[in-house]
Amino acid sequence: MSRAIINLISVKRQQLAALAAGLVAFVLLCLGLANLGLHIADTAIDRESRQLLQPLVDRSRNMVSVFASLQTEMTAAPCSPQFVEEMRRISLRPDGLHEFAYVRGGEVLCSVSAGRLTRPVRLEDPDTTLPGKDIATDLWMDLDLGEFGFAGVSGTIVKRGSFAIAYPRPNDPAPSLPWLNAEWGLKDATGRFWHRGGAEGLYEATAGLPAWDLLSLVPAIHASVCDEEAGNLCVVAAAPLAALAAEGWPFLAIGLVLATLAALGIAGQTRDALARRWSFRSRFLRTLGPDTVFCLYQPIVSLATGEVEACEVLARWRDVDGSIVAPGNFIPIVEKSGLTLEFTRMVVERAYRELSASDLDGPPIYVTFNVFPCDLPKPGLAAIFAPFAGQPERFVAVAELVESEEIDAAAMQAQIDDLRAAGIKVLIDDFGSGYSNIKNLADISVDGVKIDRGFAMAPDGTVAAKMLDLAIEMIETAGRTIVVEGIETEERLQQLRRNHPSVGYVQGFHLSRPIDIASFVRFRRQAVPAGHARRRGEHPVVSLAEVRARGAMTAALPAS
Ligand SMILES: Nc1nc2c(ncn2[C@@H]2O[C@@H]3COP(=O)(O)O[C@H]4[C@@H](O)[C@H](n5cnc6c(=O)[nH]c(N)nc65)O[C@@H]4COP(=O)(O)O[C@H]3[C@H]2O)c(=O)[nH]1
Numbered sequence: 001m002s003r004a005i006i007n008l009i010s011v012k013r014q015q016l017a018a019l020a021a022g023l024v025a026f027v028l029l030c031l032g033l034a035n036l037g038l039h040i041a042d043t044a045i046d047r048e049s050r051q052l053l054q055p056l057v058d059r060s061r062n063m064v065s066v067f068a069s070l071q072t073e074m075t076a077a078p079c080s081p082q083f084v085e086e087m088r089r090i091s092l093r094p095d096g097l098h099e100f101a102y103v104r105g106g107e108v109l110c111s112v113s114a115g116r117l118t119r120p121v122r123l124e125d126p127d128t129t130l131p132g133k134d135i136a137t138d139l140w141m142d143l144d145l146g147e148f149g150f151a152g153v154s155g156t157i158v159k160r161g162s163f164a165i166a167y168p169r170p171n172d173p174a175p176s177l178p179w180l181n182a183e184w185g186l187k188d189a190t191g192r193f194w195h196r197g198g199a200e201g202l203y204e205a206t207a208g209l210p211a212w213d214l215l216s217l218v219p220a221i222h223a224s225v226c227d228e229e230a231g232n233l234c235v236v237a238a239a240p241l242a243a244l245a246a247e248g249w250p251f252l253a254i255g256l257v258l259a260t261l262a263a264l265g266i267a268g269q270t271r272d273a274l275a276r277r278w279s280f281r282s283r284f285l286r287t288l289g290p291d292t293v294f295c296l297y298q299p300i301v302s303l304a305t306g307e308v309e310a311c312e313v314l315a316r317w318r319d320v321d322g323s324i325v326a327p328g329n330f331i332p333i334v335e336k337s338g339l340t341l342e343f344t345r346m347v348v349e350r351a352y353r354e355l356s357a358s359d360l361d362g363p364p365i366y367v368t369f370n371v372f373p374c375d376l377p378k379p380g381l382a383a384i385f386a387p388f389a390g391q392p393e394r395f396v397a398v399a400e401l402v403e404s405e406e407i408d409a410a411a412m413q414a415q416i417d418d419l420r421a422a423g424i425k426v427l428i429d430d431f432g433s434g435y436s437n438i439k440n441l442a443d444i445s446v447d448g449v450k451i452d453r454g455f456a457m458a459p460d461g462t463v464a465a466k467m468l469d470l471a472i473e474m475i476e477t478a479g480r481t482i483v484v485e486g487i488e489t490e491e492r493l494q495q496l497r498r499n500h501p502s503v504g505y506v507q508g509f510h511l512s513r514p515i516d517i518a519s520f521v522r523f524r525r526q527a528v529p530a531g532h533a534r535r536r537g538e539h540p541v542v543s544l545a546e547v548r549a550r551g552a553m554t555a556a557l558p559a560s
Contacts, residue, residue, distance in 0.1 A: 006320070009320060022263045022264060026263035029258075037248060038212060044177060045180060046223050048175055049223050052184055053226075053227060057227045062097055066100070067163060070087070073086065073090065074087065079109045083102070096167070097167055099167065100112050100164065101157075101165075103162055106122060107121065108164065123159070123164075124140075126138035126159070127139055128188040128194065137159070138159040139158055140156065143157055145157075145166050155168035155169055172184065178247065179244055180237055180239050181198075181240075182199060182237040183201070183202035184197050184235040186231060186233055205238075221244075223236070224237075280333075283319065284319075284330050288334075290346055293346050294316055294318065295313050295316070296313075297520040298512065298515070299511060300483065307362075309366060310367070313367060313369050315327050317330050335374070341381065356394070361525075364394055365396070367388060369385075369399060370429065371400060376415045385397040388424075399424050399427070401416070402428075409440050409443045425448070426447050428440075429450045430450065430453075431475065432454070441480075447480070450485050452485070453485040454486065456468055456486035456488070457486040460491070472503060482503045483506070484507070485506075485507045487507065487508025488508055492508075492510070493506065
């Protein structure tokens with residue numbers, strides 16, 4: 001039996017397992033919700049980044065188109081009035097690019113707004129150069145554009161071949177998502193990022209970080225989109241988790257509530273499922289069978305001779321963890337589940353197997369079994385004891401009956417007669433308790449009566465102890481064999497021997513607890529004085545103290 005299963009039969013452990021399942025479910029659900037939330041945010045960030053990139057890409061495409069126009073549509077002599085006019089015409093297109101210049105030998109010679117420059121403007125080395133398929137593109141970033149007619153304005157000059165386009169720093173739109181930081185710019189061939197707008201430094205700060213940077217001091221998710229065709233224009237965006245949480249707290253709260261409810265549901269379901277499967281009742285019913293039900297034998301001793309003339313067969317059940325369970329725990333389940341006859345058959349068969357295989361010798365032994373009152377009217381009851389009836393020289397089967405409110409005395413007598421006709425002796429069990437009554441004692445004909453153990457176990461001088469004497473007298477009057485159960489002390493035994501020689505048999509822990517078959521065989525044999533070969537009908541008289549001293553006193557249980 002695995003340790004996990006043994007653990008699961010404890011209600012406390014079942015609750016702990018259910019709690020653990022609930023916690024795991026909660027964590028998984030939270031992780032799932034966080035994952036979903038982060039994916040939604042990620043998608044929103046990506047969409048927003050592309051929107052931020054779009055104007056930059058449009059401008060870049062416009063430039064490509066303007067450069068193409070400048071190169072193909074300009075027909076006049078460079079920097080002639082007609083040349084400037086042709087440039088102006090191109091500049092009037094609604095593409096946001098209006099300032100063009102003609103450059104030769106590193107000097108701007110004319111531009112749309114200034115016409116032919118009286119003094120050419122020398123362009124220093126470009127800040128960066130983007131290699132192109134046919135022709136490279138030089139860029140000057142944040143240059144003073146005063147010379148180009150934009151006094152006090154800084155901007156960018158993009159030069160391709162003999163033409164340059166100048167444009168002031170555009171007023172690009174900020175991110176529309178309040179929780180999003182973004183920076184956009186140009187990544188040149190050397191990998192350097194040229195800031196063109198947004199939160200300056202963000203590109204540097206997030207370079208090399210994972211897209212979902214959840215383990216840093218300031219967890220955030222990042223996105224970076226670039227358009228290589230448009231000259232490697234890029235937007236990097238970052239959303240700090242704290243800002244995301246602040247923005248999405250209603251969803252977060254709803255998600256947490258739902259996750260908590262779902263986790264509680266899962267914990268409850270787990271607890272119920274474990275309880276259903278591993279409750280005592282379901283464990284018992286699931287494993288009930290000849291492998292788990294076994295018998296103990298409690299010696300019943302003749303008060304007169306000290307011989308072990310009978311034994312009561314008492315059932316035990318082995319739980320899944322190997323522990324031995326007393327009948328008080330499972331007999332009610334057997335009754336409620338309607339398995340009474342099956343159960344009795346199982347016990348009788350096992351007892352017969354063990355007893356018939358043992359080397360019990362001497363006179364036939366009375367083997368008493370507890371019979372469920374509800375089985376009494378069932379036709380199959382007598383048949384269960386048939387194996388014992390087949391060996392009358394060794395065994396006499398005895399059915400111990402308790403009276404029940406459902407059966408009246410006349411019906412009970414008829415059923416008892418059926419049993420007796422099948423060779424089964426009948427004892428009324430637990431006399432003096434439950435539904436047993438004095439009138440039935442006189443009316444019902446049985447082989448004997450067992451007095452409820454509560455009387456013999458009662459301390460001296462108590463009402464119950466005094467009632468033992470009365471009960472014995474009553475049964476004696478009715479002419480039945482008397483069995484006194486519950487003998488726990490030598491004093492009580494001696495009292496019985498002294499005061500009630502009419503008592504036929506005694507049973508109790510003082511003599512022996514219920515024991516396994518091997519111990520019982522030993523106990524019975526040792527109860528016969530050494531050297532006294534016993535023949536049928538010969539009853540050597542030994543003191544009961546001697547029986548006890550020789551016999552096995554402890555409840556030996558079969559090995560699991
Ligand atoms: N304190 C004390 N107890 C003593 C003493 N002498 C005997 N006993 C206990 O009294 C019970 C006697 O069986 P019961 O009255 O038929 O009461 C039985 C019987 O009603 C029922 N039972 C046991 N096995 C079976 C079975 O196979 N079938 C049915 N239907 N019921 C069974 O379970 C009850 C309890 O059985 P056990 O726990 O084995 O308990 C046994 C036995 O161990 C004593 O000196 N002191």
